[in-house]
Amino acid sequence: MNMTIPGAVVKDVRASLPRHKTLKYGRRKLTDIRSAALHHSATLSGSPEAFARYHVGTNGWPGIAYHFVVQKDGTIYWCNDPEVISYHVGNSNRHALGICLVGDFRKQKPTPSQIEAANRLIQHLQVQIPTMKQVLGHYEYPGYAWKNCPAFLMGTFRTNYSQFLQKTLGKVDKPKQVPVAISLNDSLLSVTGFLQEGISMLPVRAVANAAGGKVEWIAATQDVRVNGKDLNEKIVEGSAYAPAREMAAALCLQAEWDGKTQTVKLRGCVT
Template identity: 85%
Template structure:
């Protein structure tokens, strides 16, 4: 795999990290990889070597859990072949690729260099591995809702990642585009959304309340959740907006787009 990433520093440490004397990780095809799993190390500092020693010596694993580790200075360490089925998200290991940012983001924040490196790495990997369409936090995988990892808002990360290297959006003002009408079970709502890069963005609280969903604001991470699920939201004039299909999915609604009237139709059932 080509790991030359413009604007990023990548160090290949696959051959030098501690490995178990006899155990080896299983292998998969690149096309088996469906998501990138974002972790924090939950340590104030650390290195791939230190993590590998712990994973091998204490946990008894074949090698380091992560495929990539990103230091605070933005250097990306390549730790495992993507084909390796390493141990980092339980039953989802076979289809997930692990990316760990060094730091304890319960008390710290990831550095700008780390986030930029993560964005560049993910964009590069999605070209190399087209099947890797999702970017999820550790706690978003089945069985890990209890775990505060990576301990920073994944909705904001995904939004920033999708906008990376593009002209920043002024989130203080609503984008000047044609409004998107919203229909729920055949009735028009009094609120509207807007189009952003061809995606219908809908007001989270208004739509969720109308559909009987539960909306939570997570003050610690400045993130919004609907029915316990994180969203790829953006904040405009103090209100959270999310992609129509994402919002419909967490509300168990079927969604259709009527381009002739700029209307998102959402309804129960198919």
């Protein structure tokens, strides 16, 4: 996985952290990852090495619990492969990736550098792992409502992260776009999509509105749904785009590609 993050310092410490002599964490596919789990270390200071020693030596775990640790100065430490199923959110471990911000946020606040680094890290990971749509606090996972971790309001964090995405995603991750036309039952729409790596991406709201579909924006999870179906969308300059075939399936349409005219043709019954 590429971990070069514009505007952030990332240090790869995966090979140097303490590990259990015999125990090993299980592994998963990247597509198994559904959420990023935010933690605080509950210590005024600390390091990946110190956390790993505690998790291995005291807890008897195979290795450090977190995939990433974010220091107060904004430095991001890469501690586990994303495919590693580490121990940090109980029965949800298989589908969650752990990010720990150093600090005890019952007594102090995350630094602006930490929040910015966490935002950049999550943004990067969501591009690398499209299935990781949710950003949740430790206490939001099943069985952990009692746990004051990460000890700050996740609703506020997600709102600020959403604003961060609106400002940066189009600039940082703007894809190379080849415009494509869109027709619905042989009538050209007034909007266009684009080709990205051979996949036709269509503007979600415009196409859904034209076809009579229902669009939902789930701010808490940064998720777009059409007629209740999740999409592997990309946010480009504040607008959501999704693969043509996913859009067609959600709208009960058929999608065809006309290479001569660079047009995505959507056909079927429009409600």
